[in-house]
Amino acid sequence: MPRTALALHVDIDRLLGRLAALAEIGAIEGTEGCARLALTDEDKAGRDLVVTWMRDLGLDITIDGIGNVIATMAGATDGPPVMCGSHIDTVRTGGRYDGNLGVLAGLEVIETIKGAGLIPSRPLAVGFFSDEEGARFQPDMLGSLVYVGGMSLEEALDIEGIDGAVLGAELERIGYAGAAPVPGLVPHAFVELHVEQGPVLEVEGITIGAVEGVQGISWQELTITGQSNHAGTTPMSMRRDPAFVAAAITTFVRDLALEFGEPQVATVGKIDLAPNLVNVVPASATFTVDLRNTDEALLQEAERRLEAFVAATVAAEGCSVETRTLARFEPVIFDPSVVDLVEQTAVDLGHSAKRMPSGAGHDAQMLARVCPTAMIFTPSKDGLSHNPAEYTSPSDLLAGADVLLQVMWALAATEPHDWSTANV
Ligand code: HGY
Numbered sequence: 001m002p003r004t005a006l007a008l009h010v011d012i013d014r015l016l017g018r019l020a021a022l023a024e025i026g027a028i029e030g031t032e033g034c035a036r037l038a039l040t041d042e043d044k045a046g047r048d049l050v051v052t053w054m055r056d057l058g059l060d061i062t063i064d065g066i067g068n069v070i071a072t073m074a075g076a077t078d079g080p081p082v083m084c085g086s087h088i089d090t091v092r093t094g095g096r097y098d099g100n101l102g103v104l105a106g107l108e109v110i111e112t113i114k115g116a117g118l119i120p121s122r123p124l125a126v127g128f129f130s131d132e133e134g135a136r137f138q139p140d141m142l143g144s145l146v147y148v149g150g151m152s153l154e155e156a157l158d159i160e161g162i163d164g165a166v167l168g169a170e171l172e173r174i175g176y177a178g179a180a181p182v183p184g185l186v187p188h189a190f191v192e193l194h195v196e197q198g199p200v201l202e203v204e205g206i207t208i209g210a211v212e213g214v215q216g217i218s219w220q221e222l223t224i225t226g227q228s229n230h231a232g233t234t235p236m237s238m239r240r241d242p243a244f245v246a247a248a249i250t251t252f253v254r255d256l257a258l259e260f261g262e263p264q265v266a267t268v269g270k271i272d273l274a275p276n277l278v279n280v281v282p283a284s285a286t287f288t289v290d291l292r293n294t295d296e297a298l299l300q301e302a303e304r305r306l307e308a309f310v311a312a313t314v315a316a317e318g319c320s321v322e323t324r325t326l327a328r329f330e331p332v333i334f335d336p337s338v339v340d341l342v343e344q345t346a347v348d349l350g351h352s353a354k355r356m357p358s359g360a361g362h363d364a365q366m367l368a369r370v371c372p373t374a375m376i377f378t379p380s381k382d383g384l385s386h387n388p389a390e391y392t393s394p395s396d397l398l399a400g401a402d403v404l405l406q407v408m409w410a411l412a413a414t415e416p417h418d419w420s421t422a423n424v
C-alpha cells in the first residue's frame with residue numbers, strides 16, 4: 001500500500017487557528033481549555049462553527065438522528081468514503097485537543113487535498129459524533145454507538161442526563177436532530193487522530209502512537225441508602241451511614257487496581273450525598289465507579305470482586321444498595337493492516353512510532369465494529385487530559401495530522417479486504 005504518496009503537508013497554522021477558535025467556545029477562564037458538555041448551548045455553538053467550516057469547504061454535510069455530523073468530499077469513484085473524525089463535546093474540565101484535534105485535523109487534511117487540486121480515488125469524509133464523553137448522558141461514545149447500530153435511536157433519545165435533561169429533547173432544542181438514518185453509511189475504513197491523554201509517548205520520547213485497540217470499560221452507578229440522622233446526637237453504634245460505605249468502596253477499588261497492577265485502573269469520579277449538609281448523617285450516597293482493563297477476563301474479575309465487597313460492606317452498615325450499569329464495552333482490537341499502515345507511514349515520514357493500546361474510550365472503538373479501523377496518537381504533555389492544561393506541541397500536532405493525511409490518501413487507494421471481525 002503506498003504510504004507517503006502525497007508530497008503534501010497540512011497547514012499547521014491553519015489547524016492551530018481552528019483549534020484556538022473552537023476552544024474559545026466554552027473557554028475556561030484563565031486556561032487553554034474549554035467546557036462543552038454534550039448537547040448544551042456551548043456544544044451547539046461548537047457544532048455550528050465546525051459545520052460552517054465544513055460548508056465553506058463545499059463538503060456534502062449529513063446530520064443523523066442522534067446528531068452525528070459527517071462531511072464528505074467527492075472522490076474519483078462513488079461508494080463508501082474513507083472516514084476520519086472524533087468528537088467536539090468535552091468534559092467540564094476539558095482540554096482543547098481531546099476529540100477536537102481528530103475533527104479539525106480531518107478538516108485540515110481535506111482542505112489540503114482540495115487545495116492541491118487532487119481528487120482522491122474514493123470519497124473522503126470527516127465527522128464528529130455526538131456525546132463521545134458520556135459525561136452528561138451515559139454511556140460514552142453514544143453517538144458512534146448508535147451510528148454503527150450498537151444502540152437503537154429510540155433508546156438513545158430517551159436517555160436522561162445527570163441534570164435530568166432528556167437527550168432527544170436537548171438534541172431538538174439545539175437543532176441537531178437530523179434526518180439522516182442510523183445506522184449510518186459503513187465507511188470503507190475509519191481513522192481517528194487523538195491525543196494520547198496518557199504519559200507513554202512523552203516518557204518514551206515517541207512522536208506517533210499506532211493504536212492497536214482500546215481497553216474494556218465498565219461504568220456503574222451505585223446508590224447506597226442508609227438513615228439520615230443527627231450528626232451530634234447519634235452514637236456511632238447506631239449509625240447507618242452511606243457516606244462511610246461510599247468511602248470504603250472508593251478505597252477498595254483503588255486497592256483493587258493496585259493489587260491487579262497495570263493496566264487495571266479504577267476511578268470514583270462523581271459522588272452525591274443527600275441531603276449533603278454538614279450536620280446530617282446522610283440518607284443516601286450516589287456515586288460512580290469506572291473500571292478499565294485491556295483484558296476482559298480481568299475486568300470481569302474486578303467487577304466480581306467489587307460486587308462482593310459492596311454486598312458485605314452494605315450489609316455490615318445496615319444499608320441497602322441499588323446498582324445501575326452506565327456503560328459496558330469489551331476491549332476492542334483494531335484492524336492490523338490499518339495499524340501497520342499508521343506505523344509505517346509515521347516511520348516513512350521520519351517520525352518515531354510505537355504500537356500501543358488506548359486507555360481512553362474513543363469513537364474508533366465503535367467504528368471498528370463495522371469497518372477496518374485504527375487510531376493515531378500524538379503525545380500529551382505530562383500525560384495530562386480531562387484537564388484544561390492539556391497540551392500537545394505544534395510539531396507533534398503537525399506530525400499526527402501529516403500521518404492522517406497520508407493514511408487517508410493511501411486507504412482511498414485500497415481495495416476492500418477481509419478484516420478482523422473480532423469486534424462484531
Ligand atoms: O471515558 C473515556 O475514556 C472517554 O473520554 N469518553
Ligand code: MN
Nearest residue numbers: 098099132362
Ligand atoms: Mn476523546
Ligand code: MN
Nearest residue numbers: 091098133386
Ligand atoms: Mn475525553
